[in-house]
Amino acid sequence: MADRAMEDRTADRFDVSFSVPLVHRVRFTRDALGSDANELAALLLRDEDVLSNEDGGERESRATPKAQVWVDASLADGVPGLTDRLDELLADWDAAGLAEPAGSFRLVGGEACKNDPKHVDRILAAINDADLDRRSYLIVIGGGAVLDAVGYAAAIAHRGVRLIRLPSTTLAQGDSGVGVKNAVNRFQKKNWQGTFAAPWAVVNDARLLETLPDRDFRAGFSECVKVSLLKSPADFADLCERAGDIKQRAFDAYWPALKASCLWHLKHITAGGDPFEALEARPLDFGHWSAHRLEPLSGYVVRHGEAVGLGVALDVLYSAAVHGLSTADADRALDCLAALGLPLWHPLLGDADRLMQGLEEFRQHLGGRLTVTLLNGVGAPLNVHEIDEPAMRQALRSLQAAAKRRGATWEAFFQDLGQPVPAPRQAAGARSLGLGESRNPARSKGRSVVPPGSLVQ
Ligand SMILES: NC(=O)c1ccc[n+]([C@@H]2O[C@H](COP(=O)([O-])OP(=O)(O)OC[C@H]3O[C@@H](n4cnc5c(N)ncnc54)[C@H](O)[C@@H]3O)[C@@H](O)[C@H]2O)c1
Numbered sequence: 001m002a003d004r005a006m007e008d009r010t011a012d013r014f015d016v017s018f019s020v021p022l023v024h025r026v027r028f029t030r031d032a033l034g035s036d037a038n039e040l041a042a043l044l045l046r047d048e049d050v051l052s053n054e055d056g057g058e059r060e061s062r063a064t065p066k067a068q069v070w071v072d073a074s075l076a077d078g079v080p081g082l083t084d085r086l087d088e089l090l091a092d093w094d095a096a097g098l099a100e101p102a103g104s105f106r107l108v109g110g111e112a113c114k115n116d117p118k119h120v121d122r123i124l125a126a127i128n129d130a131d132l133d134r135r136s137y138l139i140v141i142g143g144g145a146v147l148d149a150v151g152y153a154a155a156i157a158h159r160g161v162r163l164i165r166l167p168s169t170t171l172a173q174g175d176s177g178v179g180v181k182n183a184v185n186r187f188q189k190k191n192w193q194g195t196f197a198a199p200w201a202v203v204n205d206a207r208l209l210e211t212l213p214d215r216d217f218r219a220g221f222s223e224c225v226k227v228s229l230l231k232s233p234a235d236f237a238d239l240c241e242r243a244g245d246i247k248q249r250a251f252d253a254y255w256p257a258l259k260a261s262c263l264w265h266l267k268h269i270t271a272g273g274d275p276f277e278a279l280e281a282r283p284l285d286f287g288h289w290s291a292h293r294l295e296p297l298s299g300y301v302v303r304h305g306e307a308v309g310l311g312v313a314l315d316v317l318y319s320a321a322v323h324g325l326s327t328a329d330a331d332r333a334l335d336c337l338a339a340l341g342l343p344l345w346h347p348l349l350g351d352a353d354r355l356m357q358g359l360e361e362f363r364q365h366l367g368g369r370l371t372v373t374l375l376n377g378v379g380a381p382l383n384v385h386e387i388d389e390p391a392m393r394q395a396l397r398s399l400q401a402a403a404k405r406r407g408a409t410w411e412a413f414f415q416d417l418g419q420p421v422p423a424p425r426q427a428a429g430a431r432s433l434g435l436g437e438s439r440n441p442a443r444s445k446g447r448s449v450v451p452p453g454s455l456v457q
Pocket residue numbers: 072073074075078108109110111114142143144145146148168169170171172175176179180181182183191208209210211212213216304305
């Protein structure tokens with residue numbers, strides 16, 4: 001096809017499609033920095049690094065690659081001896097001729113590392129100082145934010161240094177770590193500056209989760225509920241059954257749940273046909289339109305995983321009211337989220353007007369028509385381009401009542417965690433940290449966000 005197009009040199013227009021073969025390498029380990037360290041080492045050299053030489057034998061195509069490690073500071077603080085262990089690993093790889101050590105570094109965890117450009121600059125400087133090249137390895141261990149910041153630096157240094165991610169939160173292991181996106185926050189907008197870039201490998205390691213606080217541990221499972229509702233009645237049933245044990249952090253319960261979620265995301269990326277999100281629909285963003293709104297409205301006191309749990313609960317009730325999801329399945333989803341120890345209600349959901357502006361933000365974020373994924377049934381998603389605003393308001397009222405009945409309010413959530421309810425923070429205002437505030441936020445109460453009656457599946 002390409003040849004034919006190029007041969008016709010009389011033409012002035014050449015539209016030649018091409019694809020780049022990529023391999024998504026995902027590993028599941030119990031102790032990647034200890035007894036399973038061989039899994040990590042095995043990722044440092046791949047077949048494509050070996051070329052045939054003239055006499056038919058094989059030789060390495062280049063000098064030993066370099067390896068540099070970045071670790072989430074909160075994780076490093078929580079695991080005594082972790083940084084020493086990383087240096088030991090680098091020395092082991094050096095001794096085995098696998099990789100030349102290029103330093104290990106700590107990076108402040110959470111949104112802080114994405115908010116200030118100095119962190120990405122520091123990572124880039126370290127990559128430059130150590131003379132890493134495109135066949136070098138940047139190994140990052142941390143929560144989704146640290147993965148995002150280091151991943152972004154890895155993607156732009158030399159137009160791409162090999163990135164090995166070791167996610168250390170449930171959210172990153174079950175969802176974002178296996179993704180092909182990275183970003184930092186700019187112009188006070190979340191994830192404004194970033195790229196699509198497939199990582200060299202992802203290693204989901206159980207041991208890394210040991211120091212994760214309960215609040216962060218629970219948060220990631222809202223994404224597991226989300227993806228199972230979209231993709232698999234069987235996985236959803238498993239989650240419902242194991243939710244109580246997952247909350248108690250029983251390995252046999254939580255590990256298969258995280259693995260299933262990660263594999264669904266992997267399948268979506270590798271076989272879903274739109275890994276770089278060129279199309280309107282974002283099928284895995286079920287429950288996210290309100291979550292993306294709630295996070296900045298709360299000044300980021302509500303974490304992403306918590307916001308997704310609330311958003312999933314809301315869209316499940318709306319789906320039951322408007323799109324044929326059975327009320328029994330909607331109840332199961334709410335029961336499941338509550339049994340996982342996640343809140344079903346936050347006081348900010350009481351302000352329906354402000355919440356509903358999230359639909360316009362979501363449309364802007366998608367860059368086209370409003371497209372929201374909802375549920376016809378468990379495992380039966382549908383895309384709609386209209387939201388019936390009075391029905392959504394009713395779903396909010398139903399959610400508040402359902403949360404009360406289940407003792408799953410925001411306050412009860414913290415009581416259960418044994419922590420004080422965090423003080424509300426100033427909402428991140430217009431154009432400040434959210435996906436980009438609606439430019440046309442004034443919508444009168446009771447009016448549909450978009451005219452009713454034009455549902456598209
Ligand atoms: N790239 C993507 O596709 C994608 C998708 C979803 C979310 N994200 C991003 O991920 C980020 C959220 O990630 P997250 O939910 O993993 O939280 P996080 O990275 O903000 O981490 C939460 C807190 O836990 C700490 N932490 C991490 N691992 C720990 C461990 N094992 N023990 C103790 N403390 C630990 C962190 O330092 C941080 O303080 C957001 O910035 C979001 O934008 C990215």
